[in-house]
Amino acid sequence: MKSYLLLIVAFCLSLSLSLTAQTIEKVAPGVWKVTYGTPEKFKPSDFKEDPALDALAKMSGNEKPPFDLSTIKFKTTSRGCVAELTMEDSEKLYGFGLQNNTFQQRGLRKEIRVNSWSTGNVGFSHAPVPFYVSTKGYGVLVNTSRYATFYCGTMHKASESINLKEGGNSNVASSTLDLYKPLEKSSDNMIIEVPSEKGMEIFVFEGPTTKEAIQRYNLYSGGGCMVPAWGLGVKYRGKGDYNDAKAVKLAKYFRENKIPCDMYGLEPGWHSVAYSCSFVWKPSLFPNPDQFIDRMDSMGYKLNLWEHAYVFPTSPLFDPLKDKSGNFAVWKGLVPDFVDPKAREIFGDYHEKTFINKGITAFKLDECDAADYKDAAAQWSFPELSQFPSGIDGEQMHQLFGVLYQKTLLNVFNRNNKRTLLDVRSSQAFAAPYPASLYSDMYDHHEFVRMISNAGFSGLLWSPEIRETKSDADLIRRTQSGVLSAQLLFNSWYLSNPPWLQYDYEKNNRDEFLPNAKELESQIRNLLELRMSLIPYLYSAFATYHFKGIPPFRALVVDYPQDSAVYKIDDQYMMGENLMAAPFLDGASKRSIYFPSGVWYDFNTNQKYEGGKAYNIEMSLDQIPLFVKEGTILPMAKPVQYVTPTTVFEITCHLYGKTCKPTLLFEDNSYTLDYQKNQFNWISLEWNGENGKVTKTGKYKVNGYKVTAWIKH
Template sequence: MKFTDGYWHTRPEVDALYAVEVDDIRVDEAAGTMTVYAPTTTIRGRGDTLNRPLITVTYSSPAPGVVTVKVEHWSGGARRGPEFAVTGEEGFRPAVKLDDDAGELTSGNLTVRVSRGGPWNAAFTCEGRDLTASLPKSVGVMHVAGRAHRTDTAVARGLTGLGPDGVTSWVHEQLTLEPGEQVYGLGERFGPFVKNGQVVDIWNEDGGTASELAYKNVPFYLTSKGYGVFVAHPERVSFEVASEVNTRVQFSVAGQSLEYHVIAGPEPKDVLRRYTALTGRPPAVPAWSFGLWLSTSFTTDYDEATVNEFVDGMAQRDIPLSVFHFDCFWMREYQWSDFEWDPRVFPDPEGMLARLHERGLKVCAWINPYIAQRSALFEEARAAGYLVRTADGGVWQWDLWQAGMGLVDFTNPDATAWYRSKLARLLDQGVDCFKSDFGERVPVDGVVWHDGSDPHKMHNYYAQLYNEAVHGLLVERRGAEDAVVFARSATAGGQTMPVHWGGDCDSTFAAMGESLRGGLSLGLCGFGYWSHDIGGFENTPDPAVFKRWAAFGLLSSHSRLHGSQSYRVPWAFDDEAVDVVRKFTHLKMSLMPYLAGAAEQVRSDGTPMMRAMLLEFPGDRAVHTLDTQYMLGDSLLVAPVFRADGRVDYYLPAGEWTRLLQPGGPAVPGSRWVTEEHGFDSLPLLARPGSVIPVGSRDDRPDYAWADGVTLRCFELPDGYERDVVVPGGTGEPATFTVRRTGDTVRVSTTDAPAGWGVEVSGRTARAAGAGEVAITLGD
């Protein structure tokens, strides 16, 4: 939200109070806090302290490398939840010190220094390197005359917080950017990957992928300079990213206080590791979830015969299938959600699900948190108080999506238990997981939550409670190692309940690019797994779009064939589409030992499987703006093709890269842009120099004993290279291999006992069984 009119003036309806100077700094060494009192004008004498607002800024730290900043005008207001859960390091206290010149708080490698003399200045440094600063006119309390902003759209989107006098208060902070510094993140945003110059409102909405609206808004950004900022407010946060003041990121919230965390690197991966330690790390997901998911699609006609036709068709065409998904119309129209199979098309759901399980498939069912008025559950939920209520005691309803629908109130523990009981019955019938759709259409005006939550805070936070209810049930019933959802809405902390998919995109190359940008932005907010609708959702893709998207989708962490008005089985397009889907499905299954290792990095460090290039190459400024390619794990570069004619431009960082789809070809030198043309069965997929990629012995399913029969493919290992490569177990036992290169010899050894493992170097393969060593001499 903008408050100024150019450099010199505030907007006519804005009365601004800024932290001008420091009156006093007080430190509490035992608590590890530093509190700064900042007058909103220059104080020349005692008389200037009368009738004058004072801004209080408190610095603390929950964990090494993180500084928490709380800006307050009036601190006595009512405090209504919900709030984001932030987990610090138990017993940690930062160091604080005070002298005549400044106060300092140091947390690990991050220091904030607030100067006593002169204009307001709070500078953040990491290991002595300047990161960012809060300068004059950065800390502000803004009183805004309400009528200028109270439009119908603003009210609908929760952009007002009017007091009885028709004025709303906002608190903002502005942190500096240096020339060339790029800003990323802020959730799953489908517009430009670099956020500089953008206005971003953190407000979940069902807006598709073609606008500034987003399903997954996260008030966290990361910069190319190696630090991040998490604004700890679940309500609307308004970001002006070099869009109001060109050299600053401004963020503001309605009310009298603002709290945010500055998170140090020095590398972007370090920032994500610390951020996800605060807000939660993604857990492991079941191995079967990495296989190919096939959907009925949305508004298509289908019954059990259709399902069998699809499953049989995939098997006949040798396309491994892992999950079958039943979309909305497994329930009867006008009754979503009543969690009852439509008997007109699925008269024997238990038998049908059992038959799918016999074929080795998992089953996913579509759900949402709305209860339509025609559903038998509506009156049950209304009478029990399980639906969100209006201020007059009635049930909030509207007709968008489902006629007369109400919204389950997950702040009511009894309502949550009731909702989960309906899902538990589906699990008993044979459903394995749920697509937890929607969660963005959450009202703010005139509604009352069971626990008294602030409706504005609940708007974004609702997705957290909704997915917690669903994912938590799966953990209880299936076990943590076998729990997975396919969720659309989320906010900060939502990464702890994977997987998430990119929502409703069009079926075009442009939408394919939008989807990738959204996934890369979400990954820079700690979300480790991400998927999208192969071929696009709206309309029907032409065969070229489908085939290009299939290669991209099967080189994503999770892969699903899904659409709106048409089926997405590959033979619905052409024979070549079948070949493309077959090839890349088998490829992904063979890469499971490698992908499982990348997934372990998600769980341990919060590093996403699909990585913006800057995560792996932060020192190469050429990658800082790249949003049409990515790293899959730490060693594979993927450049999707966004054109029917196969032309693709991509950038290779330094070193000699190896093409995975064209074995035996010459290495491709990096530090340059490459232009190529690829057939539909290909795309740039290159192995990073100095990497070891474990490839599995099977390509027909994702869940197998990954170490048994594994081949360690070694790429351009430098002399002196030594590394332990851990291959997770899957359905077998894990194994650790030590890989060394000395001179012209590459040696691989293990004390574990995997069956039939091998090593490949420069196209030559040597194999062994059980514990032992294999050596390959280059040039022989």
């Protein structure tokens, strides 16, 4: 009898769960939330910034969802919670965060699992995000910190085969590759599984275009990040065991040779203990850190300190955090429970007092993803079964750790009215407001470029850093990719000298320079000066990102979703409104480049290309793969060695085409958050066919730009 009653109770409970109806709520203009069952605790939205509601309200549409949300089917299973959405045959899908080896995602299974290395093409990544957009003009975010799986049209239901009378395959495969090849036609089902939970929360973002769906996601996240102007300059990270004298010597090399550099990064050796971290200067290498900071500041450098969040027992942070950390150690150090506001406060206050107040402008937040899942011996990180005082488990903490780490330190910079640009190795959903650029220990050039395109779908920034290379051409082409990205970063943490003096690792560390080192140095200098010339254009693109949610770097499909030719193009992308980058990979001198609709100008030669076609284009190493849309006024600055609070950029306006649209420049002090108090200007650059006109609108009183010339192309 007891067993019978238990069976009835279990059946009723199962029935009640399966019949639970979803609720639909409009949470912001153009944004809807669909809730089923009891969603998990510790969702990404629990830690997001406030949405940019005014900016969302200014967008067109906002009246009804992009599709009938009641058609989303949910169910709970013994494994967790499942949602099913229907897709049209023509839809293409993009997103899922920092994906390095896939681009168009329909027909693939994506597992949203943070990992320190790519594992196949399933979706493991430094910054996987449970968000995708469709060419039908909508976006979907599953608000989970679990290892969710998205079956993007990969699964055909048995019900589809019941009445199947023909269409089977009678051919015998000749190889395993042929046998297990991808489906010729994907299904119309998007099936999403969130493990271990009895409910799910989904956000749906209206379009009606792909770009507008991304804009709404970024604005609902809080708006795109406003990086400091100096963050768009050049960053150089020195060798990990350098002392103060060697760092200063290298810093002087840049200045004496007129090589632009804004940011200098110290790698692990500055800590007295680095794995895990002491967060204390190593006295044998930096006996007087305050003096060192002042010396670097006097040369115009913004100092960036490497760290990870794991706290060694000798650290001043250990005792305050020992009761606010997980139950497993990493490299013998505590793992702070950043879900707990008090833990974030302790960690942040220490950084404020010890580093930020003394002149440190940024940090590199390393190792905040997870140990490589495919390597059984590489289990340096905390396990999924970890428990934290807040109640979050190890799986959820892995997914959220990077974004919580960013939030912890950015809160300190914000309350000090200082802007920064962090390096970070992991991120998650709703990260668009955080000025942090992702990086990786991986080094495939094509993957690095693909990640520039992919990052823009999910509110992320990516740095295709330069380390050692195989040849002169490889060095130049990789540097060009850096120039054409969110952050230009040379990561020489294991090189004694800059890679353009010697790109071979062993010879570099023996101080054996290339015979053509000075020639390469000159080529690199020219590229870095080009980057400095682009700062006003890029800075204004980031302002548009902040106020309108348009990613400054984005795949061609975002701007041209009706052009099927761009659906698979992962190695070309838009920079701001009017530039298209098409990096040459692995030292190549030729490649095929597709031009979307319109007319495009080669930045180097002014040669024109008609859109809607692909061309085989050859470029020498002194030419950069950059193209300008016809009708553009491109503001180019006279290059400076580094940016200061008083920098005035001297602007030459380059005109492409007989008729040019007005271009806007964003102007503020670029060091503080005063733009949030409307202390900024928009400067309109206009050309009437004969003369240029500069019009300034706003409340900021200091001039950051001086237009000196107009040049027709």
